[in-house]
Amino acid sequence: MNKKFLFSGVVLIILSVVFFGLHFFIKPPPSTLEIQLRSKPAVMPIAYKVYGNPEALDGRFWLVKAVLTNKGEQNIKNLKISYRVPDYIDWTTPNIYKEVLPGQTVVDRFYPKFPSKIINVMNPTPANVEIRISYNNGRETVEEIRKVPFQIRGRNEFIYTDIPVEEIADITDAYDNSYLLAAFVTPEDPIIKYFTQQLQQKVLKGTAAGAFTTPDEILRFMEAVYNFEVSTGMVYAGTLGLPEKIGNTYSIVQRIRLPREVLTGGAGLCVELSTLFCSIAVSAGLKCGIFLTSKHAWPAILSGDRPYPIEATMIGGKGLGKVGSFQEAIRAGEQNFQIWATGGNERIGIQIGFLDINQLQSEGIRPPELQDDVALRKKVDELFAKLEGGGREDKIIIVKDQQQETDGGTVITTTTQPPVVGFNIYKDPAGVFSISIPSNWIVTEYPVPGVSYFVLGASSPDSLNALEVYVLEGFVSTDDAINEIVTLIESAGGQVTYRKVGKKRIGNRQFVKYTGTTVFPGTSTSWEAYFTVTGTGVVGFSIGATNTSLNTQRRIIDRIIKSFRVYE
Amino acid sequence: MMKKVAGLMTVIFLYVFTAFSQTQMEKIKMEFEFKIDDVGNAEVVYKQSATAMQWKILNQTIGQNPSLLKRDLMHQLSAYELYDFKFSKDDMNRTFILTFKAKGVSKYKGNGVWDFKIEKEISPRQVSKNVWYLTMTNTEGNVLYEMYATLKLPDNVEKSEITTDEFGKRVLRYKVPVKKELPVFLILGAVSGVLGIVLIGASFVFKPKS
Structure with missing residues (x-):
């Protein structure tokens, strides 16, 4: 027996066993999946059918876009992606990617098919979209669920743009969602x-x-x-359209009623x-x-x-x-x-x-x-009955080129006086100011989320007149204060022209008076604003009339202006 | 993808030429190059030359703010992950070049097979094993658009053909060899095992010289 051969052979057999063992026990590290999620900050119920359609306007109305990249050295297998929106959409049938090679990226978009009940949402409602991602990383099956918050807006609310503020280049960008107005037809x-x-x-x-x-x-x-x-x-x-911060966008949000x-x-x-x-x-x-x-x-x-x-x-x-x-x-x-x-x-x-x-x-x-x-059908019937019964009861003044015209040879005039409304005194909880507001006006504190100096908004029932009160702490001049407000409006796509027109004493304080016009789609608001410098900043208010003259309601407006008081 | 990029350019040019194309026919030639890597990502080059008048108007539109082009492309091509945009223009030769990269352009079907979507309006022609030439023409008003694209698949493509996917959509299907890791330990184990057996056998056959 050749001992050298025998010894070498035994060593090789042992090595062979070791190598086989290494083959079966040592595995390459499992692959990792890099997950990047992009999402839209809000959806408008009026367009719920648009969001569910991947073909609509080249598929731009996705709610979530998942970008998944295999960062490992092994193939990822059986990658499944499913979505749900609790209370609205159950887990969707997963999109399956059988294999994802090392370095490969998969882009998966979620077009939510909301049920028609979403149209009953009347006010902004927080919601979440959940994303369930499961895959085999080469060693085991991994599953994770991620959650992305978004807002479901009220059914009458229309967000004019989704373009982030820093991307807005011109006025048309502020109306980038205009196509969606077709959903209101x-x-x-x-x-x-x-x-x-x-x-x-x-x-x-x-x-x-x-x-x-x-x-x-x-x-x-x-x-x-x-x-x-x-x-x-x-x-x-x-109706009132206000600039609002939604995610990283600033948009005019306007309340638009359904045709019915x-x-x-x-x-x-x-x-x-x-x-x-x-x-x-x-x-x-x-x-x-x-x-x-x-x-x-x-x-x-x-x-x-x-x-x-x-x-x-x-x-x-x-x-x-x-x-x-x-x-x-x-x-x-x-x-x-x-x-x-x-x-x-x-x-x-x-x-x-x-x-x-x-x-x-x-x-x-x-x-x-x-x-x-x-x-509503009954209401339509009543309208036709009204038509058949002689039409409009209110008397009409037909005015053309500022001249009163005759209708059928008879000058028609109206003698109806505007209803007398009471006033409520609004006292600022922080004790900075007080102001009288007609009792039938709708009052909203901090109407624009995230804009802390816009402390109070009020609008008449027909939304033609609006009052806005501002408390800008740290400001030392009224010009700077109004510039700040104008910048806010312009960043939301509005156009503002204004000028300083002098001073006005209200109560025992001197105010700087400004007049101007703010234009948003479909609305042009003429306004007067009064600001005064206090020990801690600038306080003031604006009062405006949308698509009409301030003088239409001059008596009411003057009474609001005269009632403004600042406390130090 | 080509159709959508070309569509966006069409919109831009339509705007550009609306001003002066009422009476005469304008012809625009768009040149694209798509280079696909071995994991389905693409590098896109769009080159555009213009006449003096076209150049003047182009400068007033996208030349002033090319980032708008990026934003619109990201809207149009949301099915992919776009990045690394570059825009350059050569005023002397009235040419601009836009390049960007896109992830997730080809879909992996398994076993080395990939699908690249080819819209039905596009006419494809194979130039070599891994190069295809794509053309498309479109008329908008008085403007005739001719789009030419070179599609370069990975160098190691084994086969490529126009076919339809499981949804009936037209695709360019190509196959690249699947990289397989050699089972080194298994091979070593087998080799050393065989050698060991041979040596042990030999130890009984070849006796040491005394």
Whole structure:
């Protein structure tokens, strides 16, 4: 026996056993998955169908985007990603990636299919989206759940932009979400459909075969809708749009009512009157669009190559002092369109865009599902009964070019006086100021979250007048204070022009008076502001009128101004 | 991806040419290069030349703030993770070059097979084993857009072909060899085991010389 060979052979056998052992017991380290989550800070219930559609506007309306990278040296296997929104969406069927190679990145987006009950959310509500990620890292199956907070806004709230403040380059960026206004056009709403049927039956008395193919038929339809609104006493009335910080964005958040609410409520902002008009028109089989500027919105029927614009706000209202005829509304709409086509002007605002409602809805910007409502149908019936019973009860003054016109040869005037309202004294909890506010105004403390110096907001029931009180600690001049406020508004896409007009004594203090105008989409607010320097900073307030003159409510406004007191 | 990038450029150029393309036909040639790496990420180069008048208007739009282009691309291409944007322009030759990188462009199907989405409007032509030439034309108003793209797959591609995925979408499917780790310990164990047995056997056959 050759002992050397035997010894070497035994050593090699032992080594072989060791190597086999190493093969089975020593494994490469498990892979790690780098997870980056991006999310949107808020969703608008009105657009819940848009968020659920990955195809809508190139898929830009995802709620969560997960970027997952294999940072290890082994393949990750069976990567599964699932999402849920507690109370709204149960765990989704997981997206499965069978293998992820070392260094490979997987991008997974979540388009939440919210149930229609989300449309019942009336106020901003905090919510979470949970992301469950499981995978085999080469050694074991790993599962983790991450949570991302977001807000579900009220169903009437519209956020005009998602673009972060530092990315806003021009005014159109402040209206980047404008496309979503198409979701407010609700031709399939049972109430709108019912209204349209009633209109066709009782006002239009039917339509000819091939209806709406001729300009006359289109104008007949538009006239029927417009005159219905005027005759049933519908008025133009603003709602408040306030700049608000949402995540890393600053946006105007405007309360926009659904067309059914505008129709049965009898009042609407320019954009609301536009979405109502388009809802009825599309329900009747027409194509409709909305022209949008930084200050205004108005609808147009689309036929062939041309739009038939109409100034829907010419329905006016007694409080605004005038009501335009259908012909005037058409003329004004056409004039606005001509100005819009050349980029806009100071009066109607800067051109933002044109919303082709039929086109946008076909691309996925779909309105919410709305339930039939017996009470609202009854309300529609009452409107038609009112129409058949002689129309508007309120007397109307038709004013054109500041001259009172006659209607049928008779000068019509109104003698109705505004109702007398009481005042409540608001005392600042910190003891800095007090002010009298009409008892029927809606008062909100700290109306803009995160802006601590904006301490009080109040608005009239019709939202035409608004009061804002500011306490800016550490400021030493009123000019600096107003500049700070203007910067806040401009960062939210508003445009402010103002000037210092002198001094005014209120109570026992001297205030610096400013007057100015603030413009947001569809709203132009004229305001006066009064600021005074105290021992700790600057205190003051502004009082404004949206889309109307401050002088319309001068008596009430003067009383509010005179009541302001500062305590030191 | 090419369609979306080209679509965004179309929108920009449409804006640029609206001002002066009412009467005459404008032709725009867009050049792209997509370089795909071995884990499905892409490096995209977009090169654009312009006439004197086009250049003037381009400078007034994206030339003033190219970061807007980045923002719009990130909107349009949210299916990918975009990063490392670079923008340069050559005023003398009226040319600008935009480059960026995108993660997650090709989808891994397993066994070395990858899918790169090719929209139906694009005409693909294979140039070599790993290079494809993609073209697309589009007309908007009086502007004719011609888009040309070179798609470079990883050098070690074994096979590439146009086919459809499980959802019926058209894809360029390509296969790269799967890297397999050699089971070093297993091989060593086997080799040493065999050698050991051979030596032990030999110890009985070859007796030491006395």
